Amino acid sequence: MADFNVNLRGVGSVSVIDVKGYLDAHTAPELENVFNKLLDGRQYKVVVNFNELKYISSAGLGVFMAYVETMRENMGDIKFSNMKENVYNIFDLLGFPILYEFYNEEHEAVQKFNN
């Protein structure tokens, strides 16, 4: 079974989620838990660092879609950074770059929130 890891850390007022491994229908609930925790703590500014993510399925994409609206309604957002090319291609195919902000480096995304 492909494994998946998720880690949450704070960089100033921004929450950074590190995702690692394979994000699919089986592992998506783990990521959902993290987002629920953020909502409970009223943390709406989120950067997802994809540096170590190897694969994402449509169910994995669904997680971001489920939460982005709430974040945006509360003056926050979900921004993506450090994405590998193969993962970016999947986002790109679906037209995500029109809906989400993608950054090469995590600090750029964090910077964007702080401005």
Added chain:
Amino acid sequence: MNNQIKNFARSRGLENAILVSILLFLFNLIFPLHDSTLLAIINEILVFLTVFFLFNYIHQFLKSKVDSPLTLVLNGGILAALIFFIVSISKAILGSPDNNKGVGFFNSIFSILLIFVFIGSVDYIFSTFRELFFLRQKKDPKMFFNTMLVFFTLSYFSNIFLLFDSTFDYARDAFYVVTIVLIFLNSLRVAWIAFLPKKQKYYLLIISVVLSILYGLNFAMIGDNNVMRKIIFTFSPGLHTLINLVMIYGSIYLGIIFFTTLFHLPTAEAFDSKSEEVSSLMDLTKLITQVFDFKELAQTITSITTRVCNSDSAWLITKRGKNIELSSVHKIGFVDADRITNNLLGTGENDYDTIEIIQYDLMNQNPKGNEQIYKSIAIAPLKVHGKINGYLFAARYRENDFDQDEKKSVQAFADYAAVALENAKLIEESIEKERLEKELDVARDIQKKILPNTIPCSDELKISALFVPAFEVGGDYYDFFELGNDCLGFVVADVSGKGISSAFIMAEVKGVFESLSKIISNPRELLIKVNDTLKGSLDKKNFVTAIYGIINKKSGILNFARAGHTPILLCSGEKIDRLQPAGVGLALDYSPGFASSLKEMEIQLKNNDIILCYSDGITEAKNNKEEDFGYERLESLVLKNRDKNLDSISNEIMKELSLFSRNHSQHDDITLVIFKWNKNN
């Protein structure tokens, strides 16, 4: 040989008995007086055969009554009373034996009939003793009984020897005494008494003493010098001996029964409760395999616990995590049971790992009003695999504590409840699993019905479509629409997610495309409209990727728009291109941004151009190194096989794909739609 005789005697029991009886009857009509030795011997043998065959028949017939020994005793007793009655009446009416010397025809018939009554009664009584003898015997006591039978026979025939030599009577007496000793020994086999319920034991005590006396009286009267003795004795001395012996047997046997029953009385109650416990446990075992409703079983368990463990109330609780639920109560209210349970269990977890007896009245010093307080309560855990799933309570008002045996049986019932609870859980799970599998079947069915049965085809435009469902139903969909004006519309779509929900979304998407394709003839506008229509009907997490295109079959112009779907591959000559006009997946964005980002593409097809539409089930198929099949492999396959017909191209692609992912299960639907343009423009 021996068995053959046995079988013959048994299978024809009734016929044999009747036959010999008739013979005996006729013989005695013809020769009312047995004045010669030969006649006497023949008569003795005939009587013996009658007795023997009748006994054989009756003993077969009695086999069915073995379950109620008391009935056997009573039946024998009634016949004994009949004999007593006949002897007494004959004594009163006929007077002293010396008066009656007539051997008239009617006298003969009368005495023969009387003899038959005696033979029947004695046979029946003896049979009942035989059945009782074999009842509840652990070892096979046949030997003892058969020895006794042999001595009965010897005693019978010893009378014949007397006819030759009257000094021979010591032999008769010897046989007689030995028979009585054997009777006494055999009478000691009365194990069946122990298994009678208490009530029946009391009953047996009374009838056994009465019957013992009755048999004794019969023996005395028949042995005495009266008219009945004379009739029997003149008819057959052997029979007289036999009747005497059976009466002695009855007297001894019932006497022994009386004393045995008397000694069994003190333990009768304990024996009753033990046997009830055993039979309750057996009933429960049966119930567990038959009843799937745990509540129903819990009812039975609490009521049996109350009865068998001599408690005044019982109740059963089940535990799920920290939630405690009263499953059933017996002879106690829900409120009381709940209150006592809370008192006993408190907040502590796993308090009672093994059965414990609580002195409840000591715990609870201040009863409200005149409420009756339980003196002791037994708590037994419902334990399976070391995990406690609940408790069984048995409570008692009385002073005396639960003894060791009662504790054991409360725990036994708790164990049964634990197993039943586990069973119920497993059954629930398997029903749930079955339900899910059915759901999957429904989803597959929907998917099958949604896809087109026939693929449109013409000389200019050849089409091949292939669909391979994954085990978990996905949401791939393709369709073709004849639009008139030589235009063919087509859609290839993929609903995110799996299972029945995506199958339903797919059905909805099909409906939307089918109706909108008739109204809107521009692919981009159509996809925008589809996106609007889907608003509100999809979950936030779900989306649909799609390509909608229109091919003009006259001009070979392809117009299409792409909403997040995998790019179209266009193979033209030795060149292959990914056509990926911008476009966001359907249901991802309902803002005007969707429309403004969606681009349309127009292509003029050339002769032998191949167009490939497919789902990500192909490009994202994995091998055991978790690598994607990817676009390059797909593209080079198309290039390599471009001159073959369309079905061969799909076959080659599928072959390569299954080789690539042979150690990996297919986790997404695969759709492959290929067009080929065959016309020089």
